[in-house]
């Protein structure tokens with residue numbers, strides 16, 4: 001397998017490689033054409049919003065239509081910037097995504113004097129039938145402006161907390177952080193490794209992984225899933241599902257198949273703020289005509305390890321969950 005080879009000759013040759021992706025199509029990540037108000041130190045998108053010339057909502061919508069026509073069952077992710085900073089524009093983009101797709105929204109859930117909680121809840125209610133999950137950024141270090149936690153409990157859609165454990169994160173705050181979100185019935189938290197630091201060598205490394213050791217101290221490890229591109233270490237803390245997620249900082253893997261052909265295997269396709277369709281995070285423009293002939297393979301994400309749950313503990317957890325739900329209502 002060739003995971004990555006960025007020498008000039010290889011990059012040129014790779015343009016001719018046929019595309020392969022998972023059944024249903026690669027995930028389409030849409031960058032909304034408006035920014036957030038934060039400056040997270042691990043953010044790789046921020047600089048793209050410094051100059052908004054060429055940003056076009058109409059062009060993005062046309063690209064959504066194109067991708068829907070090619071892969072009518074792929075997943076869509078709206079990210080930014082801040083998708084919920086302009087509800088009218090987000091609505092227009094969502095209106096171009098038919099209900100055959102799963103839709104995820106990455107957001108900080110921004111509330112301000114220009115946008116009330118009620119407006120966000122109205123939007124969520126209107127689109128509840130379309131939204132698969134809202135991924136809400138909340139970090140243990142205060143990188144993002146946060147809305148009131150009580151808003152989370154009112155959301156009419158499934159949501160998950162996304163938390164980047166960045167550099168010297170305060171390990172002793174893990175339990176208070178998890179307890180904070182148990183109070184608003186968050187079903188799950190995804191802890192994330194700073195993906196700019198992920199390499200093929202440390203993706204599955206367990207011994208030298210500080211975050212993994214931190215989580216093992218406070219939660220019960222339940223298993224590991226993964227694929228060529230990313231992996232997730234699963235844990236349980238009381239009624240909370242936890243995943244520690246690691247992913248490589250690119251979205252194409254080159255691999256020679258048994259038929260002797262080298263394929264460019266796409267995991268994520270990006271619709272940029274200008275409507276341009278890219279096949280990787282590094283500015284590689286996708287050959288959309290070539291993608292129309294993409295070869296599909298079964299999704300390679302699978303369980304690598306599953307720790308059997310003891311029946312008594314599972315029952316105890318179920319009781320704990322009911323208790324927590326009642327006491328907070």
Ligand code: SF4
Nearest residue numbers: 036038040043080081
């Ligand atoms: S909230 Fe998201 S887009 Fe905004 S700075 Fe942080 S990581 Fe970047």
